[in-house]
Amino acid sequence: MASPQFKNPLVKWIDHRLPVFSYMHHELHEYPTPKNLSYLWNLGSLAGLALVVMIITGIILAMHYTPHVDHAFDSVERIMRDVNHGWLIRYIHMNGASFFFIVVYLHIFRGLYYGSYKAPRELLWMLGVVILLLMMATAFMGYVLPWGQMSFWGATVITNLFSAIPLIGESIVTWLWGGFSVDNPTLGRFFALHYLMPFVIVAVVMLHLIALHRFGSGNPLGIDVSGQQDTIPFHPYYTSKDLFGAMVFLTIFASAVFFYPNYLGHPDNYIPANPLQTPAHIVPEWYFLPFYAILRAIPDKLGGVLFMFGAIAVLFILPWLDRAPVRSGRFRPLFKIFFWLFLADCVLLGYLGGKPAEGVYVTWSRLATAYYFVHFLLILPLLSVVENTRPLPASISMPVTKGGK
Amino acid sequence: MRRLFAIIAVFFGLGLAPVLAAEGGGEIEKRDWSFEGVFGHFDKAALQRGFQVYREICASCHGLDYIAFRNLSALGYSQAEIKAIAAEYEVTDGPDDAGDMFQRPAIPADRFPAPFANENAARAANGGAYPPDLSLIVKARPDGANYLYSLLVGYDDPPADLQMPDGMYYSRVYSGNQIAMPQPLFGDDVVFALGGDTSMEALAADVTAFLAWTAEPELESRKRIGIAVMLFLVVMCFVSYGSMRYIWADVEK
Numbered sequence: 017m018a019s020p021q022f023k024n025p026l027v028k029w030i031d032h033r034l035p036v037f038s039y040m041h042h043e044l045h046e047y048p049t050p051k052n053l054s055y056l057w058n059l060g061s062l063a064g065l066a067l068v069v070m071i072i073t074g075i076i077l078a079m080h081y082t083p084h085v086d087h088a089f090d091s092v093e094r095i096m097r098d099v100n101h102g103w104l105i106r107y108i109h110m111n112g113a114s115f116f117f118i119v120v121y122l123h124i125f126r127g128l129y130y131g132s133y134k135a136p137r138e139l140l141w142m143l144g145v146v147i148l149l150l151m152m153a154t155a156f157m158g159y160v161l162p163w164g165q166m167s168f169w170g171a172t173v174i175t176n177l178f179s180a181i182p183l184i185g186e187s188i189v190t191w192l193w194g195g196f197s198v199d200n201p202t203l204g205r206f207f208a209l210h211y212l213m214p215f216v217i218v219a220v221v222m223l224h225l226i227a228l229h230r231f232g233s234g235n236p237l238g239i240d241v242s243g244q245q246d247t248i249p250f251h252p253y254y255t256s257k258d259l260f261g262a263m264v265f266l267t268i269f270a271s272a273v274f275f276y277p278n279y280l281g282h283p284d285n286y287i288p289a290n291p292l293q294t295p296a297h298i299v300p301e302w303y304f305l306p307f308y309a310i311l312r313a314i315p316d317k318l319g320g321v322l323f324m325f326g327a328i329a330v331l332f333i334l335p336w337l338d339r340a341p342v343r344s345g346r347f348r349p350l351f352k353i354f355f356w357l358f359l360a361d362c363v364l365l366g367y368l369g370g371k372p373a374e375g376v377y378v379t380w381s382r383l384a385t386a387y388y389f390v391h392f393l394l395i396l397p398l399l400s401v402v403e404n405t406r407p408l409p410a411s412i413s414m415p416v417t418k419g420g421k
Numbered sequence: 422m423r424r425l426f427a428i429i430a431v432f433f434g435l436g437l438a439p440v441l442a443a444e445g446g447g448e449i450e451k452r453d454w455s456f457e458g459v460f461g462h463f464d465k466a467a468l469q470r471g472f473q474v475y476r477e478i479c480a481s482c483h484g485l486d487y488i489a490f491r492n493l494s495a496l497g498y499s500q501a502e503i504k505a506i507a508a509e510y511e512v513t514d515g516p517d518d519a520g521d522m523f524q525r526p527a528i529p530a531d532r533f534p535a536p537f538a539n540e541n542a543a544r545a546a547n548g549g550a551y552p553p554d555l556s557l558i559v560k561a562r563p564d565g566a567n568y569l570y571s572l573l574v575g576y577d578d579p580p581a582d583l584q585m586p587d588g589m590y591y592s593r594v595y596s597g598n599q600i601a602m603p604q605p606l607f608g609d610d611v612v613f614a615l616g617g618d619t620s621m622e623a624l625a626a627d628v629t630a631f632l633a634w635t636a637e638p639e640l641e642s643r644k645r646i647g648i649a650v651m652l653f654l655v656v657m658c659f660v661s662y663g664s665m666r667y668i669w670a671d672v673e674k
Contacts, residue, residue, distance in 0.1 A: 051672055093487050093557070096639070103639040104646070248672055256668045260661040267654040274647025275459055278560060286561035286636075287553075296596075413673075 020046075043229055048247035049254055050235035052412050056130075057233060058261030059123035064221065065262055066116040071214050073109040074158075081161065083207035085200045088163035089288045107277040113155050114280045115269050117303035120148060129355050131343030132234045138335040140227035145331045147220050152304070154213040157206040159301055164285030169298045171198045171206070177311070180318040197291065238344025239408055246412040297372055305369030306362050310388065312373040313381035323385065330392045337392055339400040347406040351399050358391045447594040449564060450571045452626065456633055457566075459648065462641050463634055465497040470617055471631025472496060474624050477611050479555060482547060482602075484535040487556035488635050491529040495638060503529050510534055548588040550601030559629070559636040566633050568594070573625035576604040 020041045022028045031037040080099050082091040095102035124144070127133060133141035160171045175192050179185040194201025232241070241247050248254075272279065280302060284295050300308050307324050314320035330337075345352050365384045371377040455464045472493070475485070490507040498506070507527040512534050515522035527534070536552075537543035544551050559565035575594035579585050585599065592600040606628075608621040617623070634640070 097487060097492075103643065107643075252668050253672065256661070256665040260658070260665045263654060263658045263661045267651065267658055270647065270650050270654055274643055274650060277643075283561050283563050283565065286557045 045251040047250040049233055049250050050241055050412055051248045052235050054236050056126040059119055061258040062119045062265050063123055066119055070112045073105050076105050077109055083204050085203055092162045107273045111272045129345040131238055133335045134343050136231050142332055143224045150213055150217045157210040160206050163289045165287045165289055165295050166282050166285040168289035169295055170300055173298055177321045180321045242411040299370055306365035309365040309369035309381045310385045313385040338396040342405040348403055350403045354395050361387045449567050451567050454566050456640055461644055467627050467630045468496045468634050470613055471627035473611055474628040475631055478605055482536055482552040484554045485533040485556050486554045489532045555632055556635050559633045566629050570625050570629045573606055574622055
């Protein structure tokens with residue numbers, strides 16, 4: 017950890033007393049990174065970019081928004097119509113949530129495929145699951161703020177889940193609402209928490225990065241770096257690659273914001289909230305649909321809630337469920353098949369979550385929910401024991417053994 | 422890379438399914454609208470005709486809460502014309518120095534006055550049904566423009582075996598086929614000063630275009646800015662790709 021020699025005397029003076037420049041040099045410049053990372057390793061920086069975009073647009077929106085049941089919907093329309101480029105800020109924020117989840121879900125599936133959760137990166141993975149949970153809470157509360165029909169009824173359905181807790185459930189729901197239904201006190205606290213949570217996410221992201229930099233990025237081969245010949249400095253190699261990834265991401269993102277801004281939303285949320293009229297189908301935003309399907313698949317309310325939270329909780333203990341010593345799915349022929357089956361199962365759950373809970377959809381939801389947990393609790397532990405993995409390459413610089421692709 | 426895009430496509434597919442799920446009941450007719458697509462724009466003449474249809478027919482029951490008279494400049498009206506249109510409406514202002522509310526002619530800064538004092542008054546005047554505000558109606562329905570157009574031209578005689586309750590009308594489009602709104606357009610309901618097709622279909626299309634504008638008044642500038650942003654970003658994609666390849670040239674695979 018030799019400190020770099022800075023030429024600028026002011027930088028030198030500051031760095032001697034407050035080594036921020038040395039720190040940035042270590043962590044962002046010379047930080048040794050495996051040279052074989054694929055584009056799937058762009059997703060982390062893209063998630064960071066999405067978080068920053070959400071915070072900046074969110075702060076601007078908060079300047080114009082009014083968290084009151086009588087004014088919230090109107091104030092959002094005022095942002096859309098009368099605030100200079102308010103429509104742009106809001107559409108970026110609205111679609112930004114979806115794109116944040118797209119990037120984070122892809123980031124998670126990348127981690128699942130390449131075994132990024134395995135030793136010594138268990139805490140890095142668990143901090144990521146914490147971030148996912150915080151994102152879900154933040155997104156849920158943010159969706160309530162425009163106070164449209166889906167805002168109101170979504171909030172009613174989700175907060176009511178807590179009433180499933182035996183004995184104290186009803187009291188907890190009353191406490192969450194600040195009254196006897198979703199109303200003005202609920203909106204006020206959701207707004208306050210929606211403003212707070214992103215900064216909690218930033219704090220956990222910092223921890224995520226500290227944990228990441230302890231052992232450095234994994235890589236598509238899943239083997240440890242064996243020396244300098246396997247790594248390149250983060251800057252300029254991965255800064256340039258992340259910049260390219262960011263441009264591709266922003267291009268796709270902008271096409272949604274400018275040309276199909278309401279595509280991922282629900283039309284009912286342009287109807288002001290009406291506590292006396294329930295929409296025909298209450299559906300959450302698309303990124304919650306797989307979990308919504310699990311919730312509705314269980315015939316018992318408390319059971320549904322437990323399984324829904326269990327679907328996330330199982331990710332926490334994943335490093336101890338999959339004990340296979342080989343990290344990368346590339347060298348695990350059976351795991352590879354089950355990975356794609358699991359991905360398909362998640363997509364199926366998402367589809368089912370958007371369908372009414374009746375008839376054949378219920379049956380399929382139960383099968384898909386069962387498979388979700390079977391994958392983690394049965395298939396992965398079993399594979400760790402029975403699978404014959406392919407031989408690993410000797411090093412990242414010499415991946416040319418018969419096993420590697 | 423190809424696999425990455427496949428995964429993205431799958432995720433988009435996952436988002437689509439619930440959005441596209443129709444509510445059932447309706448035969449929705451697809452039309453070509455000038456405001457659709459990347460280069461979409463409003464036809465100002467159609468918007469002006471649609472505005473006239475709204476004023477003379479819809480406005481007796483439906484409000485336009487989020488539209489101010491000044492917004493009509495987007496339809497191509499001059500300031501003098503907007504002042505004249507606003508002056509035709511009376512709004513309540515006040516309190517004055519004596520503490521009383523008073524009526525005065527509207528000015529461009531005012532919003533369109535609501536047709537009823539409150540929801541109860543609206544329901545009392547409409548046999549219990551509440552005519553919704555139309556400012557956002559096109560955004561508040563799945564496939565809004567096509568839906569609204571189809572609804573307006575979708576009235577029919579009920580099938581012989583269907584007993585319609587009092588105050589309900591048969592619609593091919595409305596969910597459940599029974600709608601409380603009587604058929605609003607029949608053809609030749611309005612006279613256009615500048616001429617124009619006044620068939621039921623043409624009037625329905627014009628008022629739909631007008632309400633698409635009230636729902637998304639930013640649509641034209643959004644798409645115009647969007648094209649510039651996309652061009653910039655596509656160029657930046659190539660530039661950043663080039664610089665990445667240049668920097669990575671010395672890395673052995």
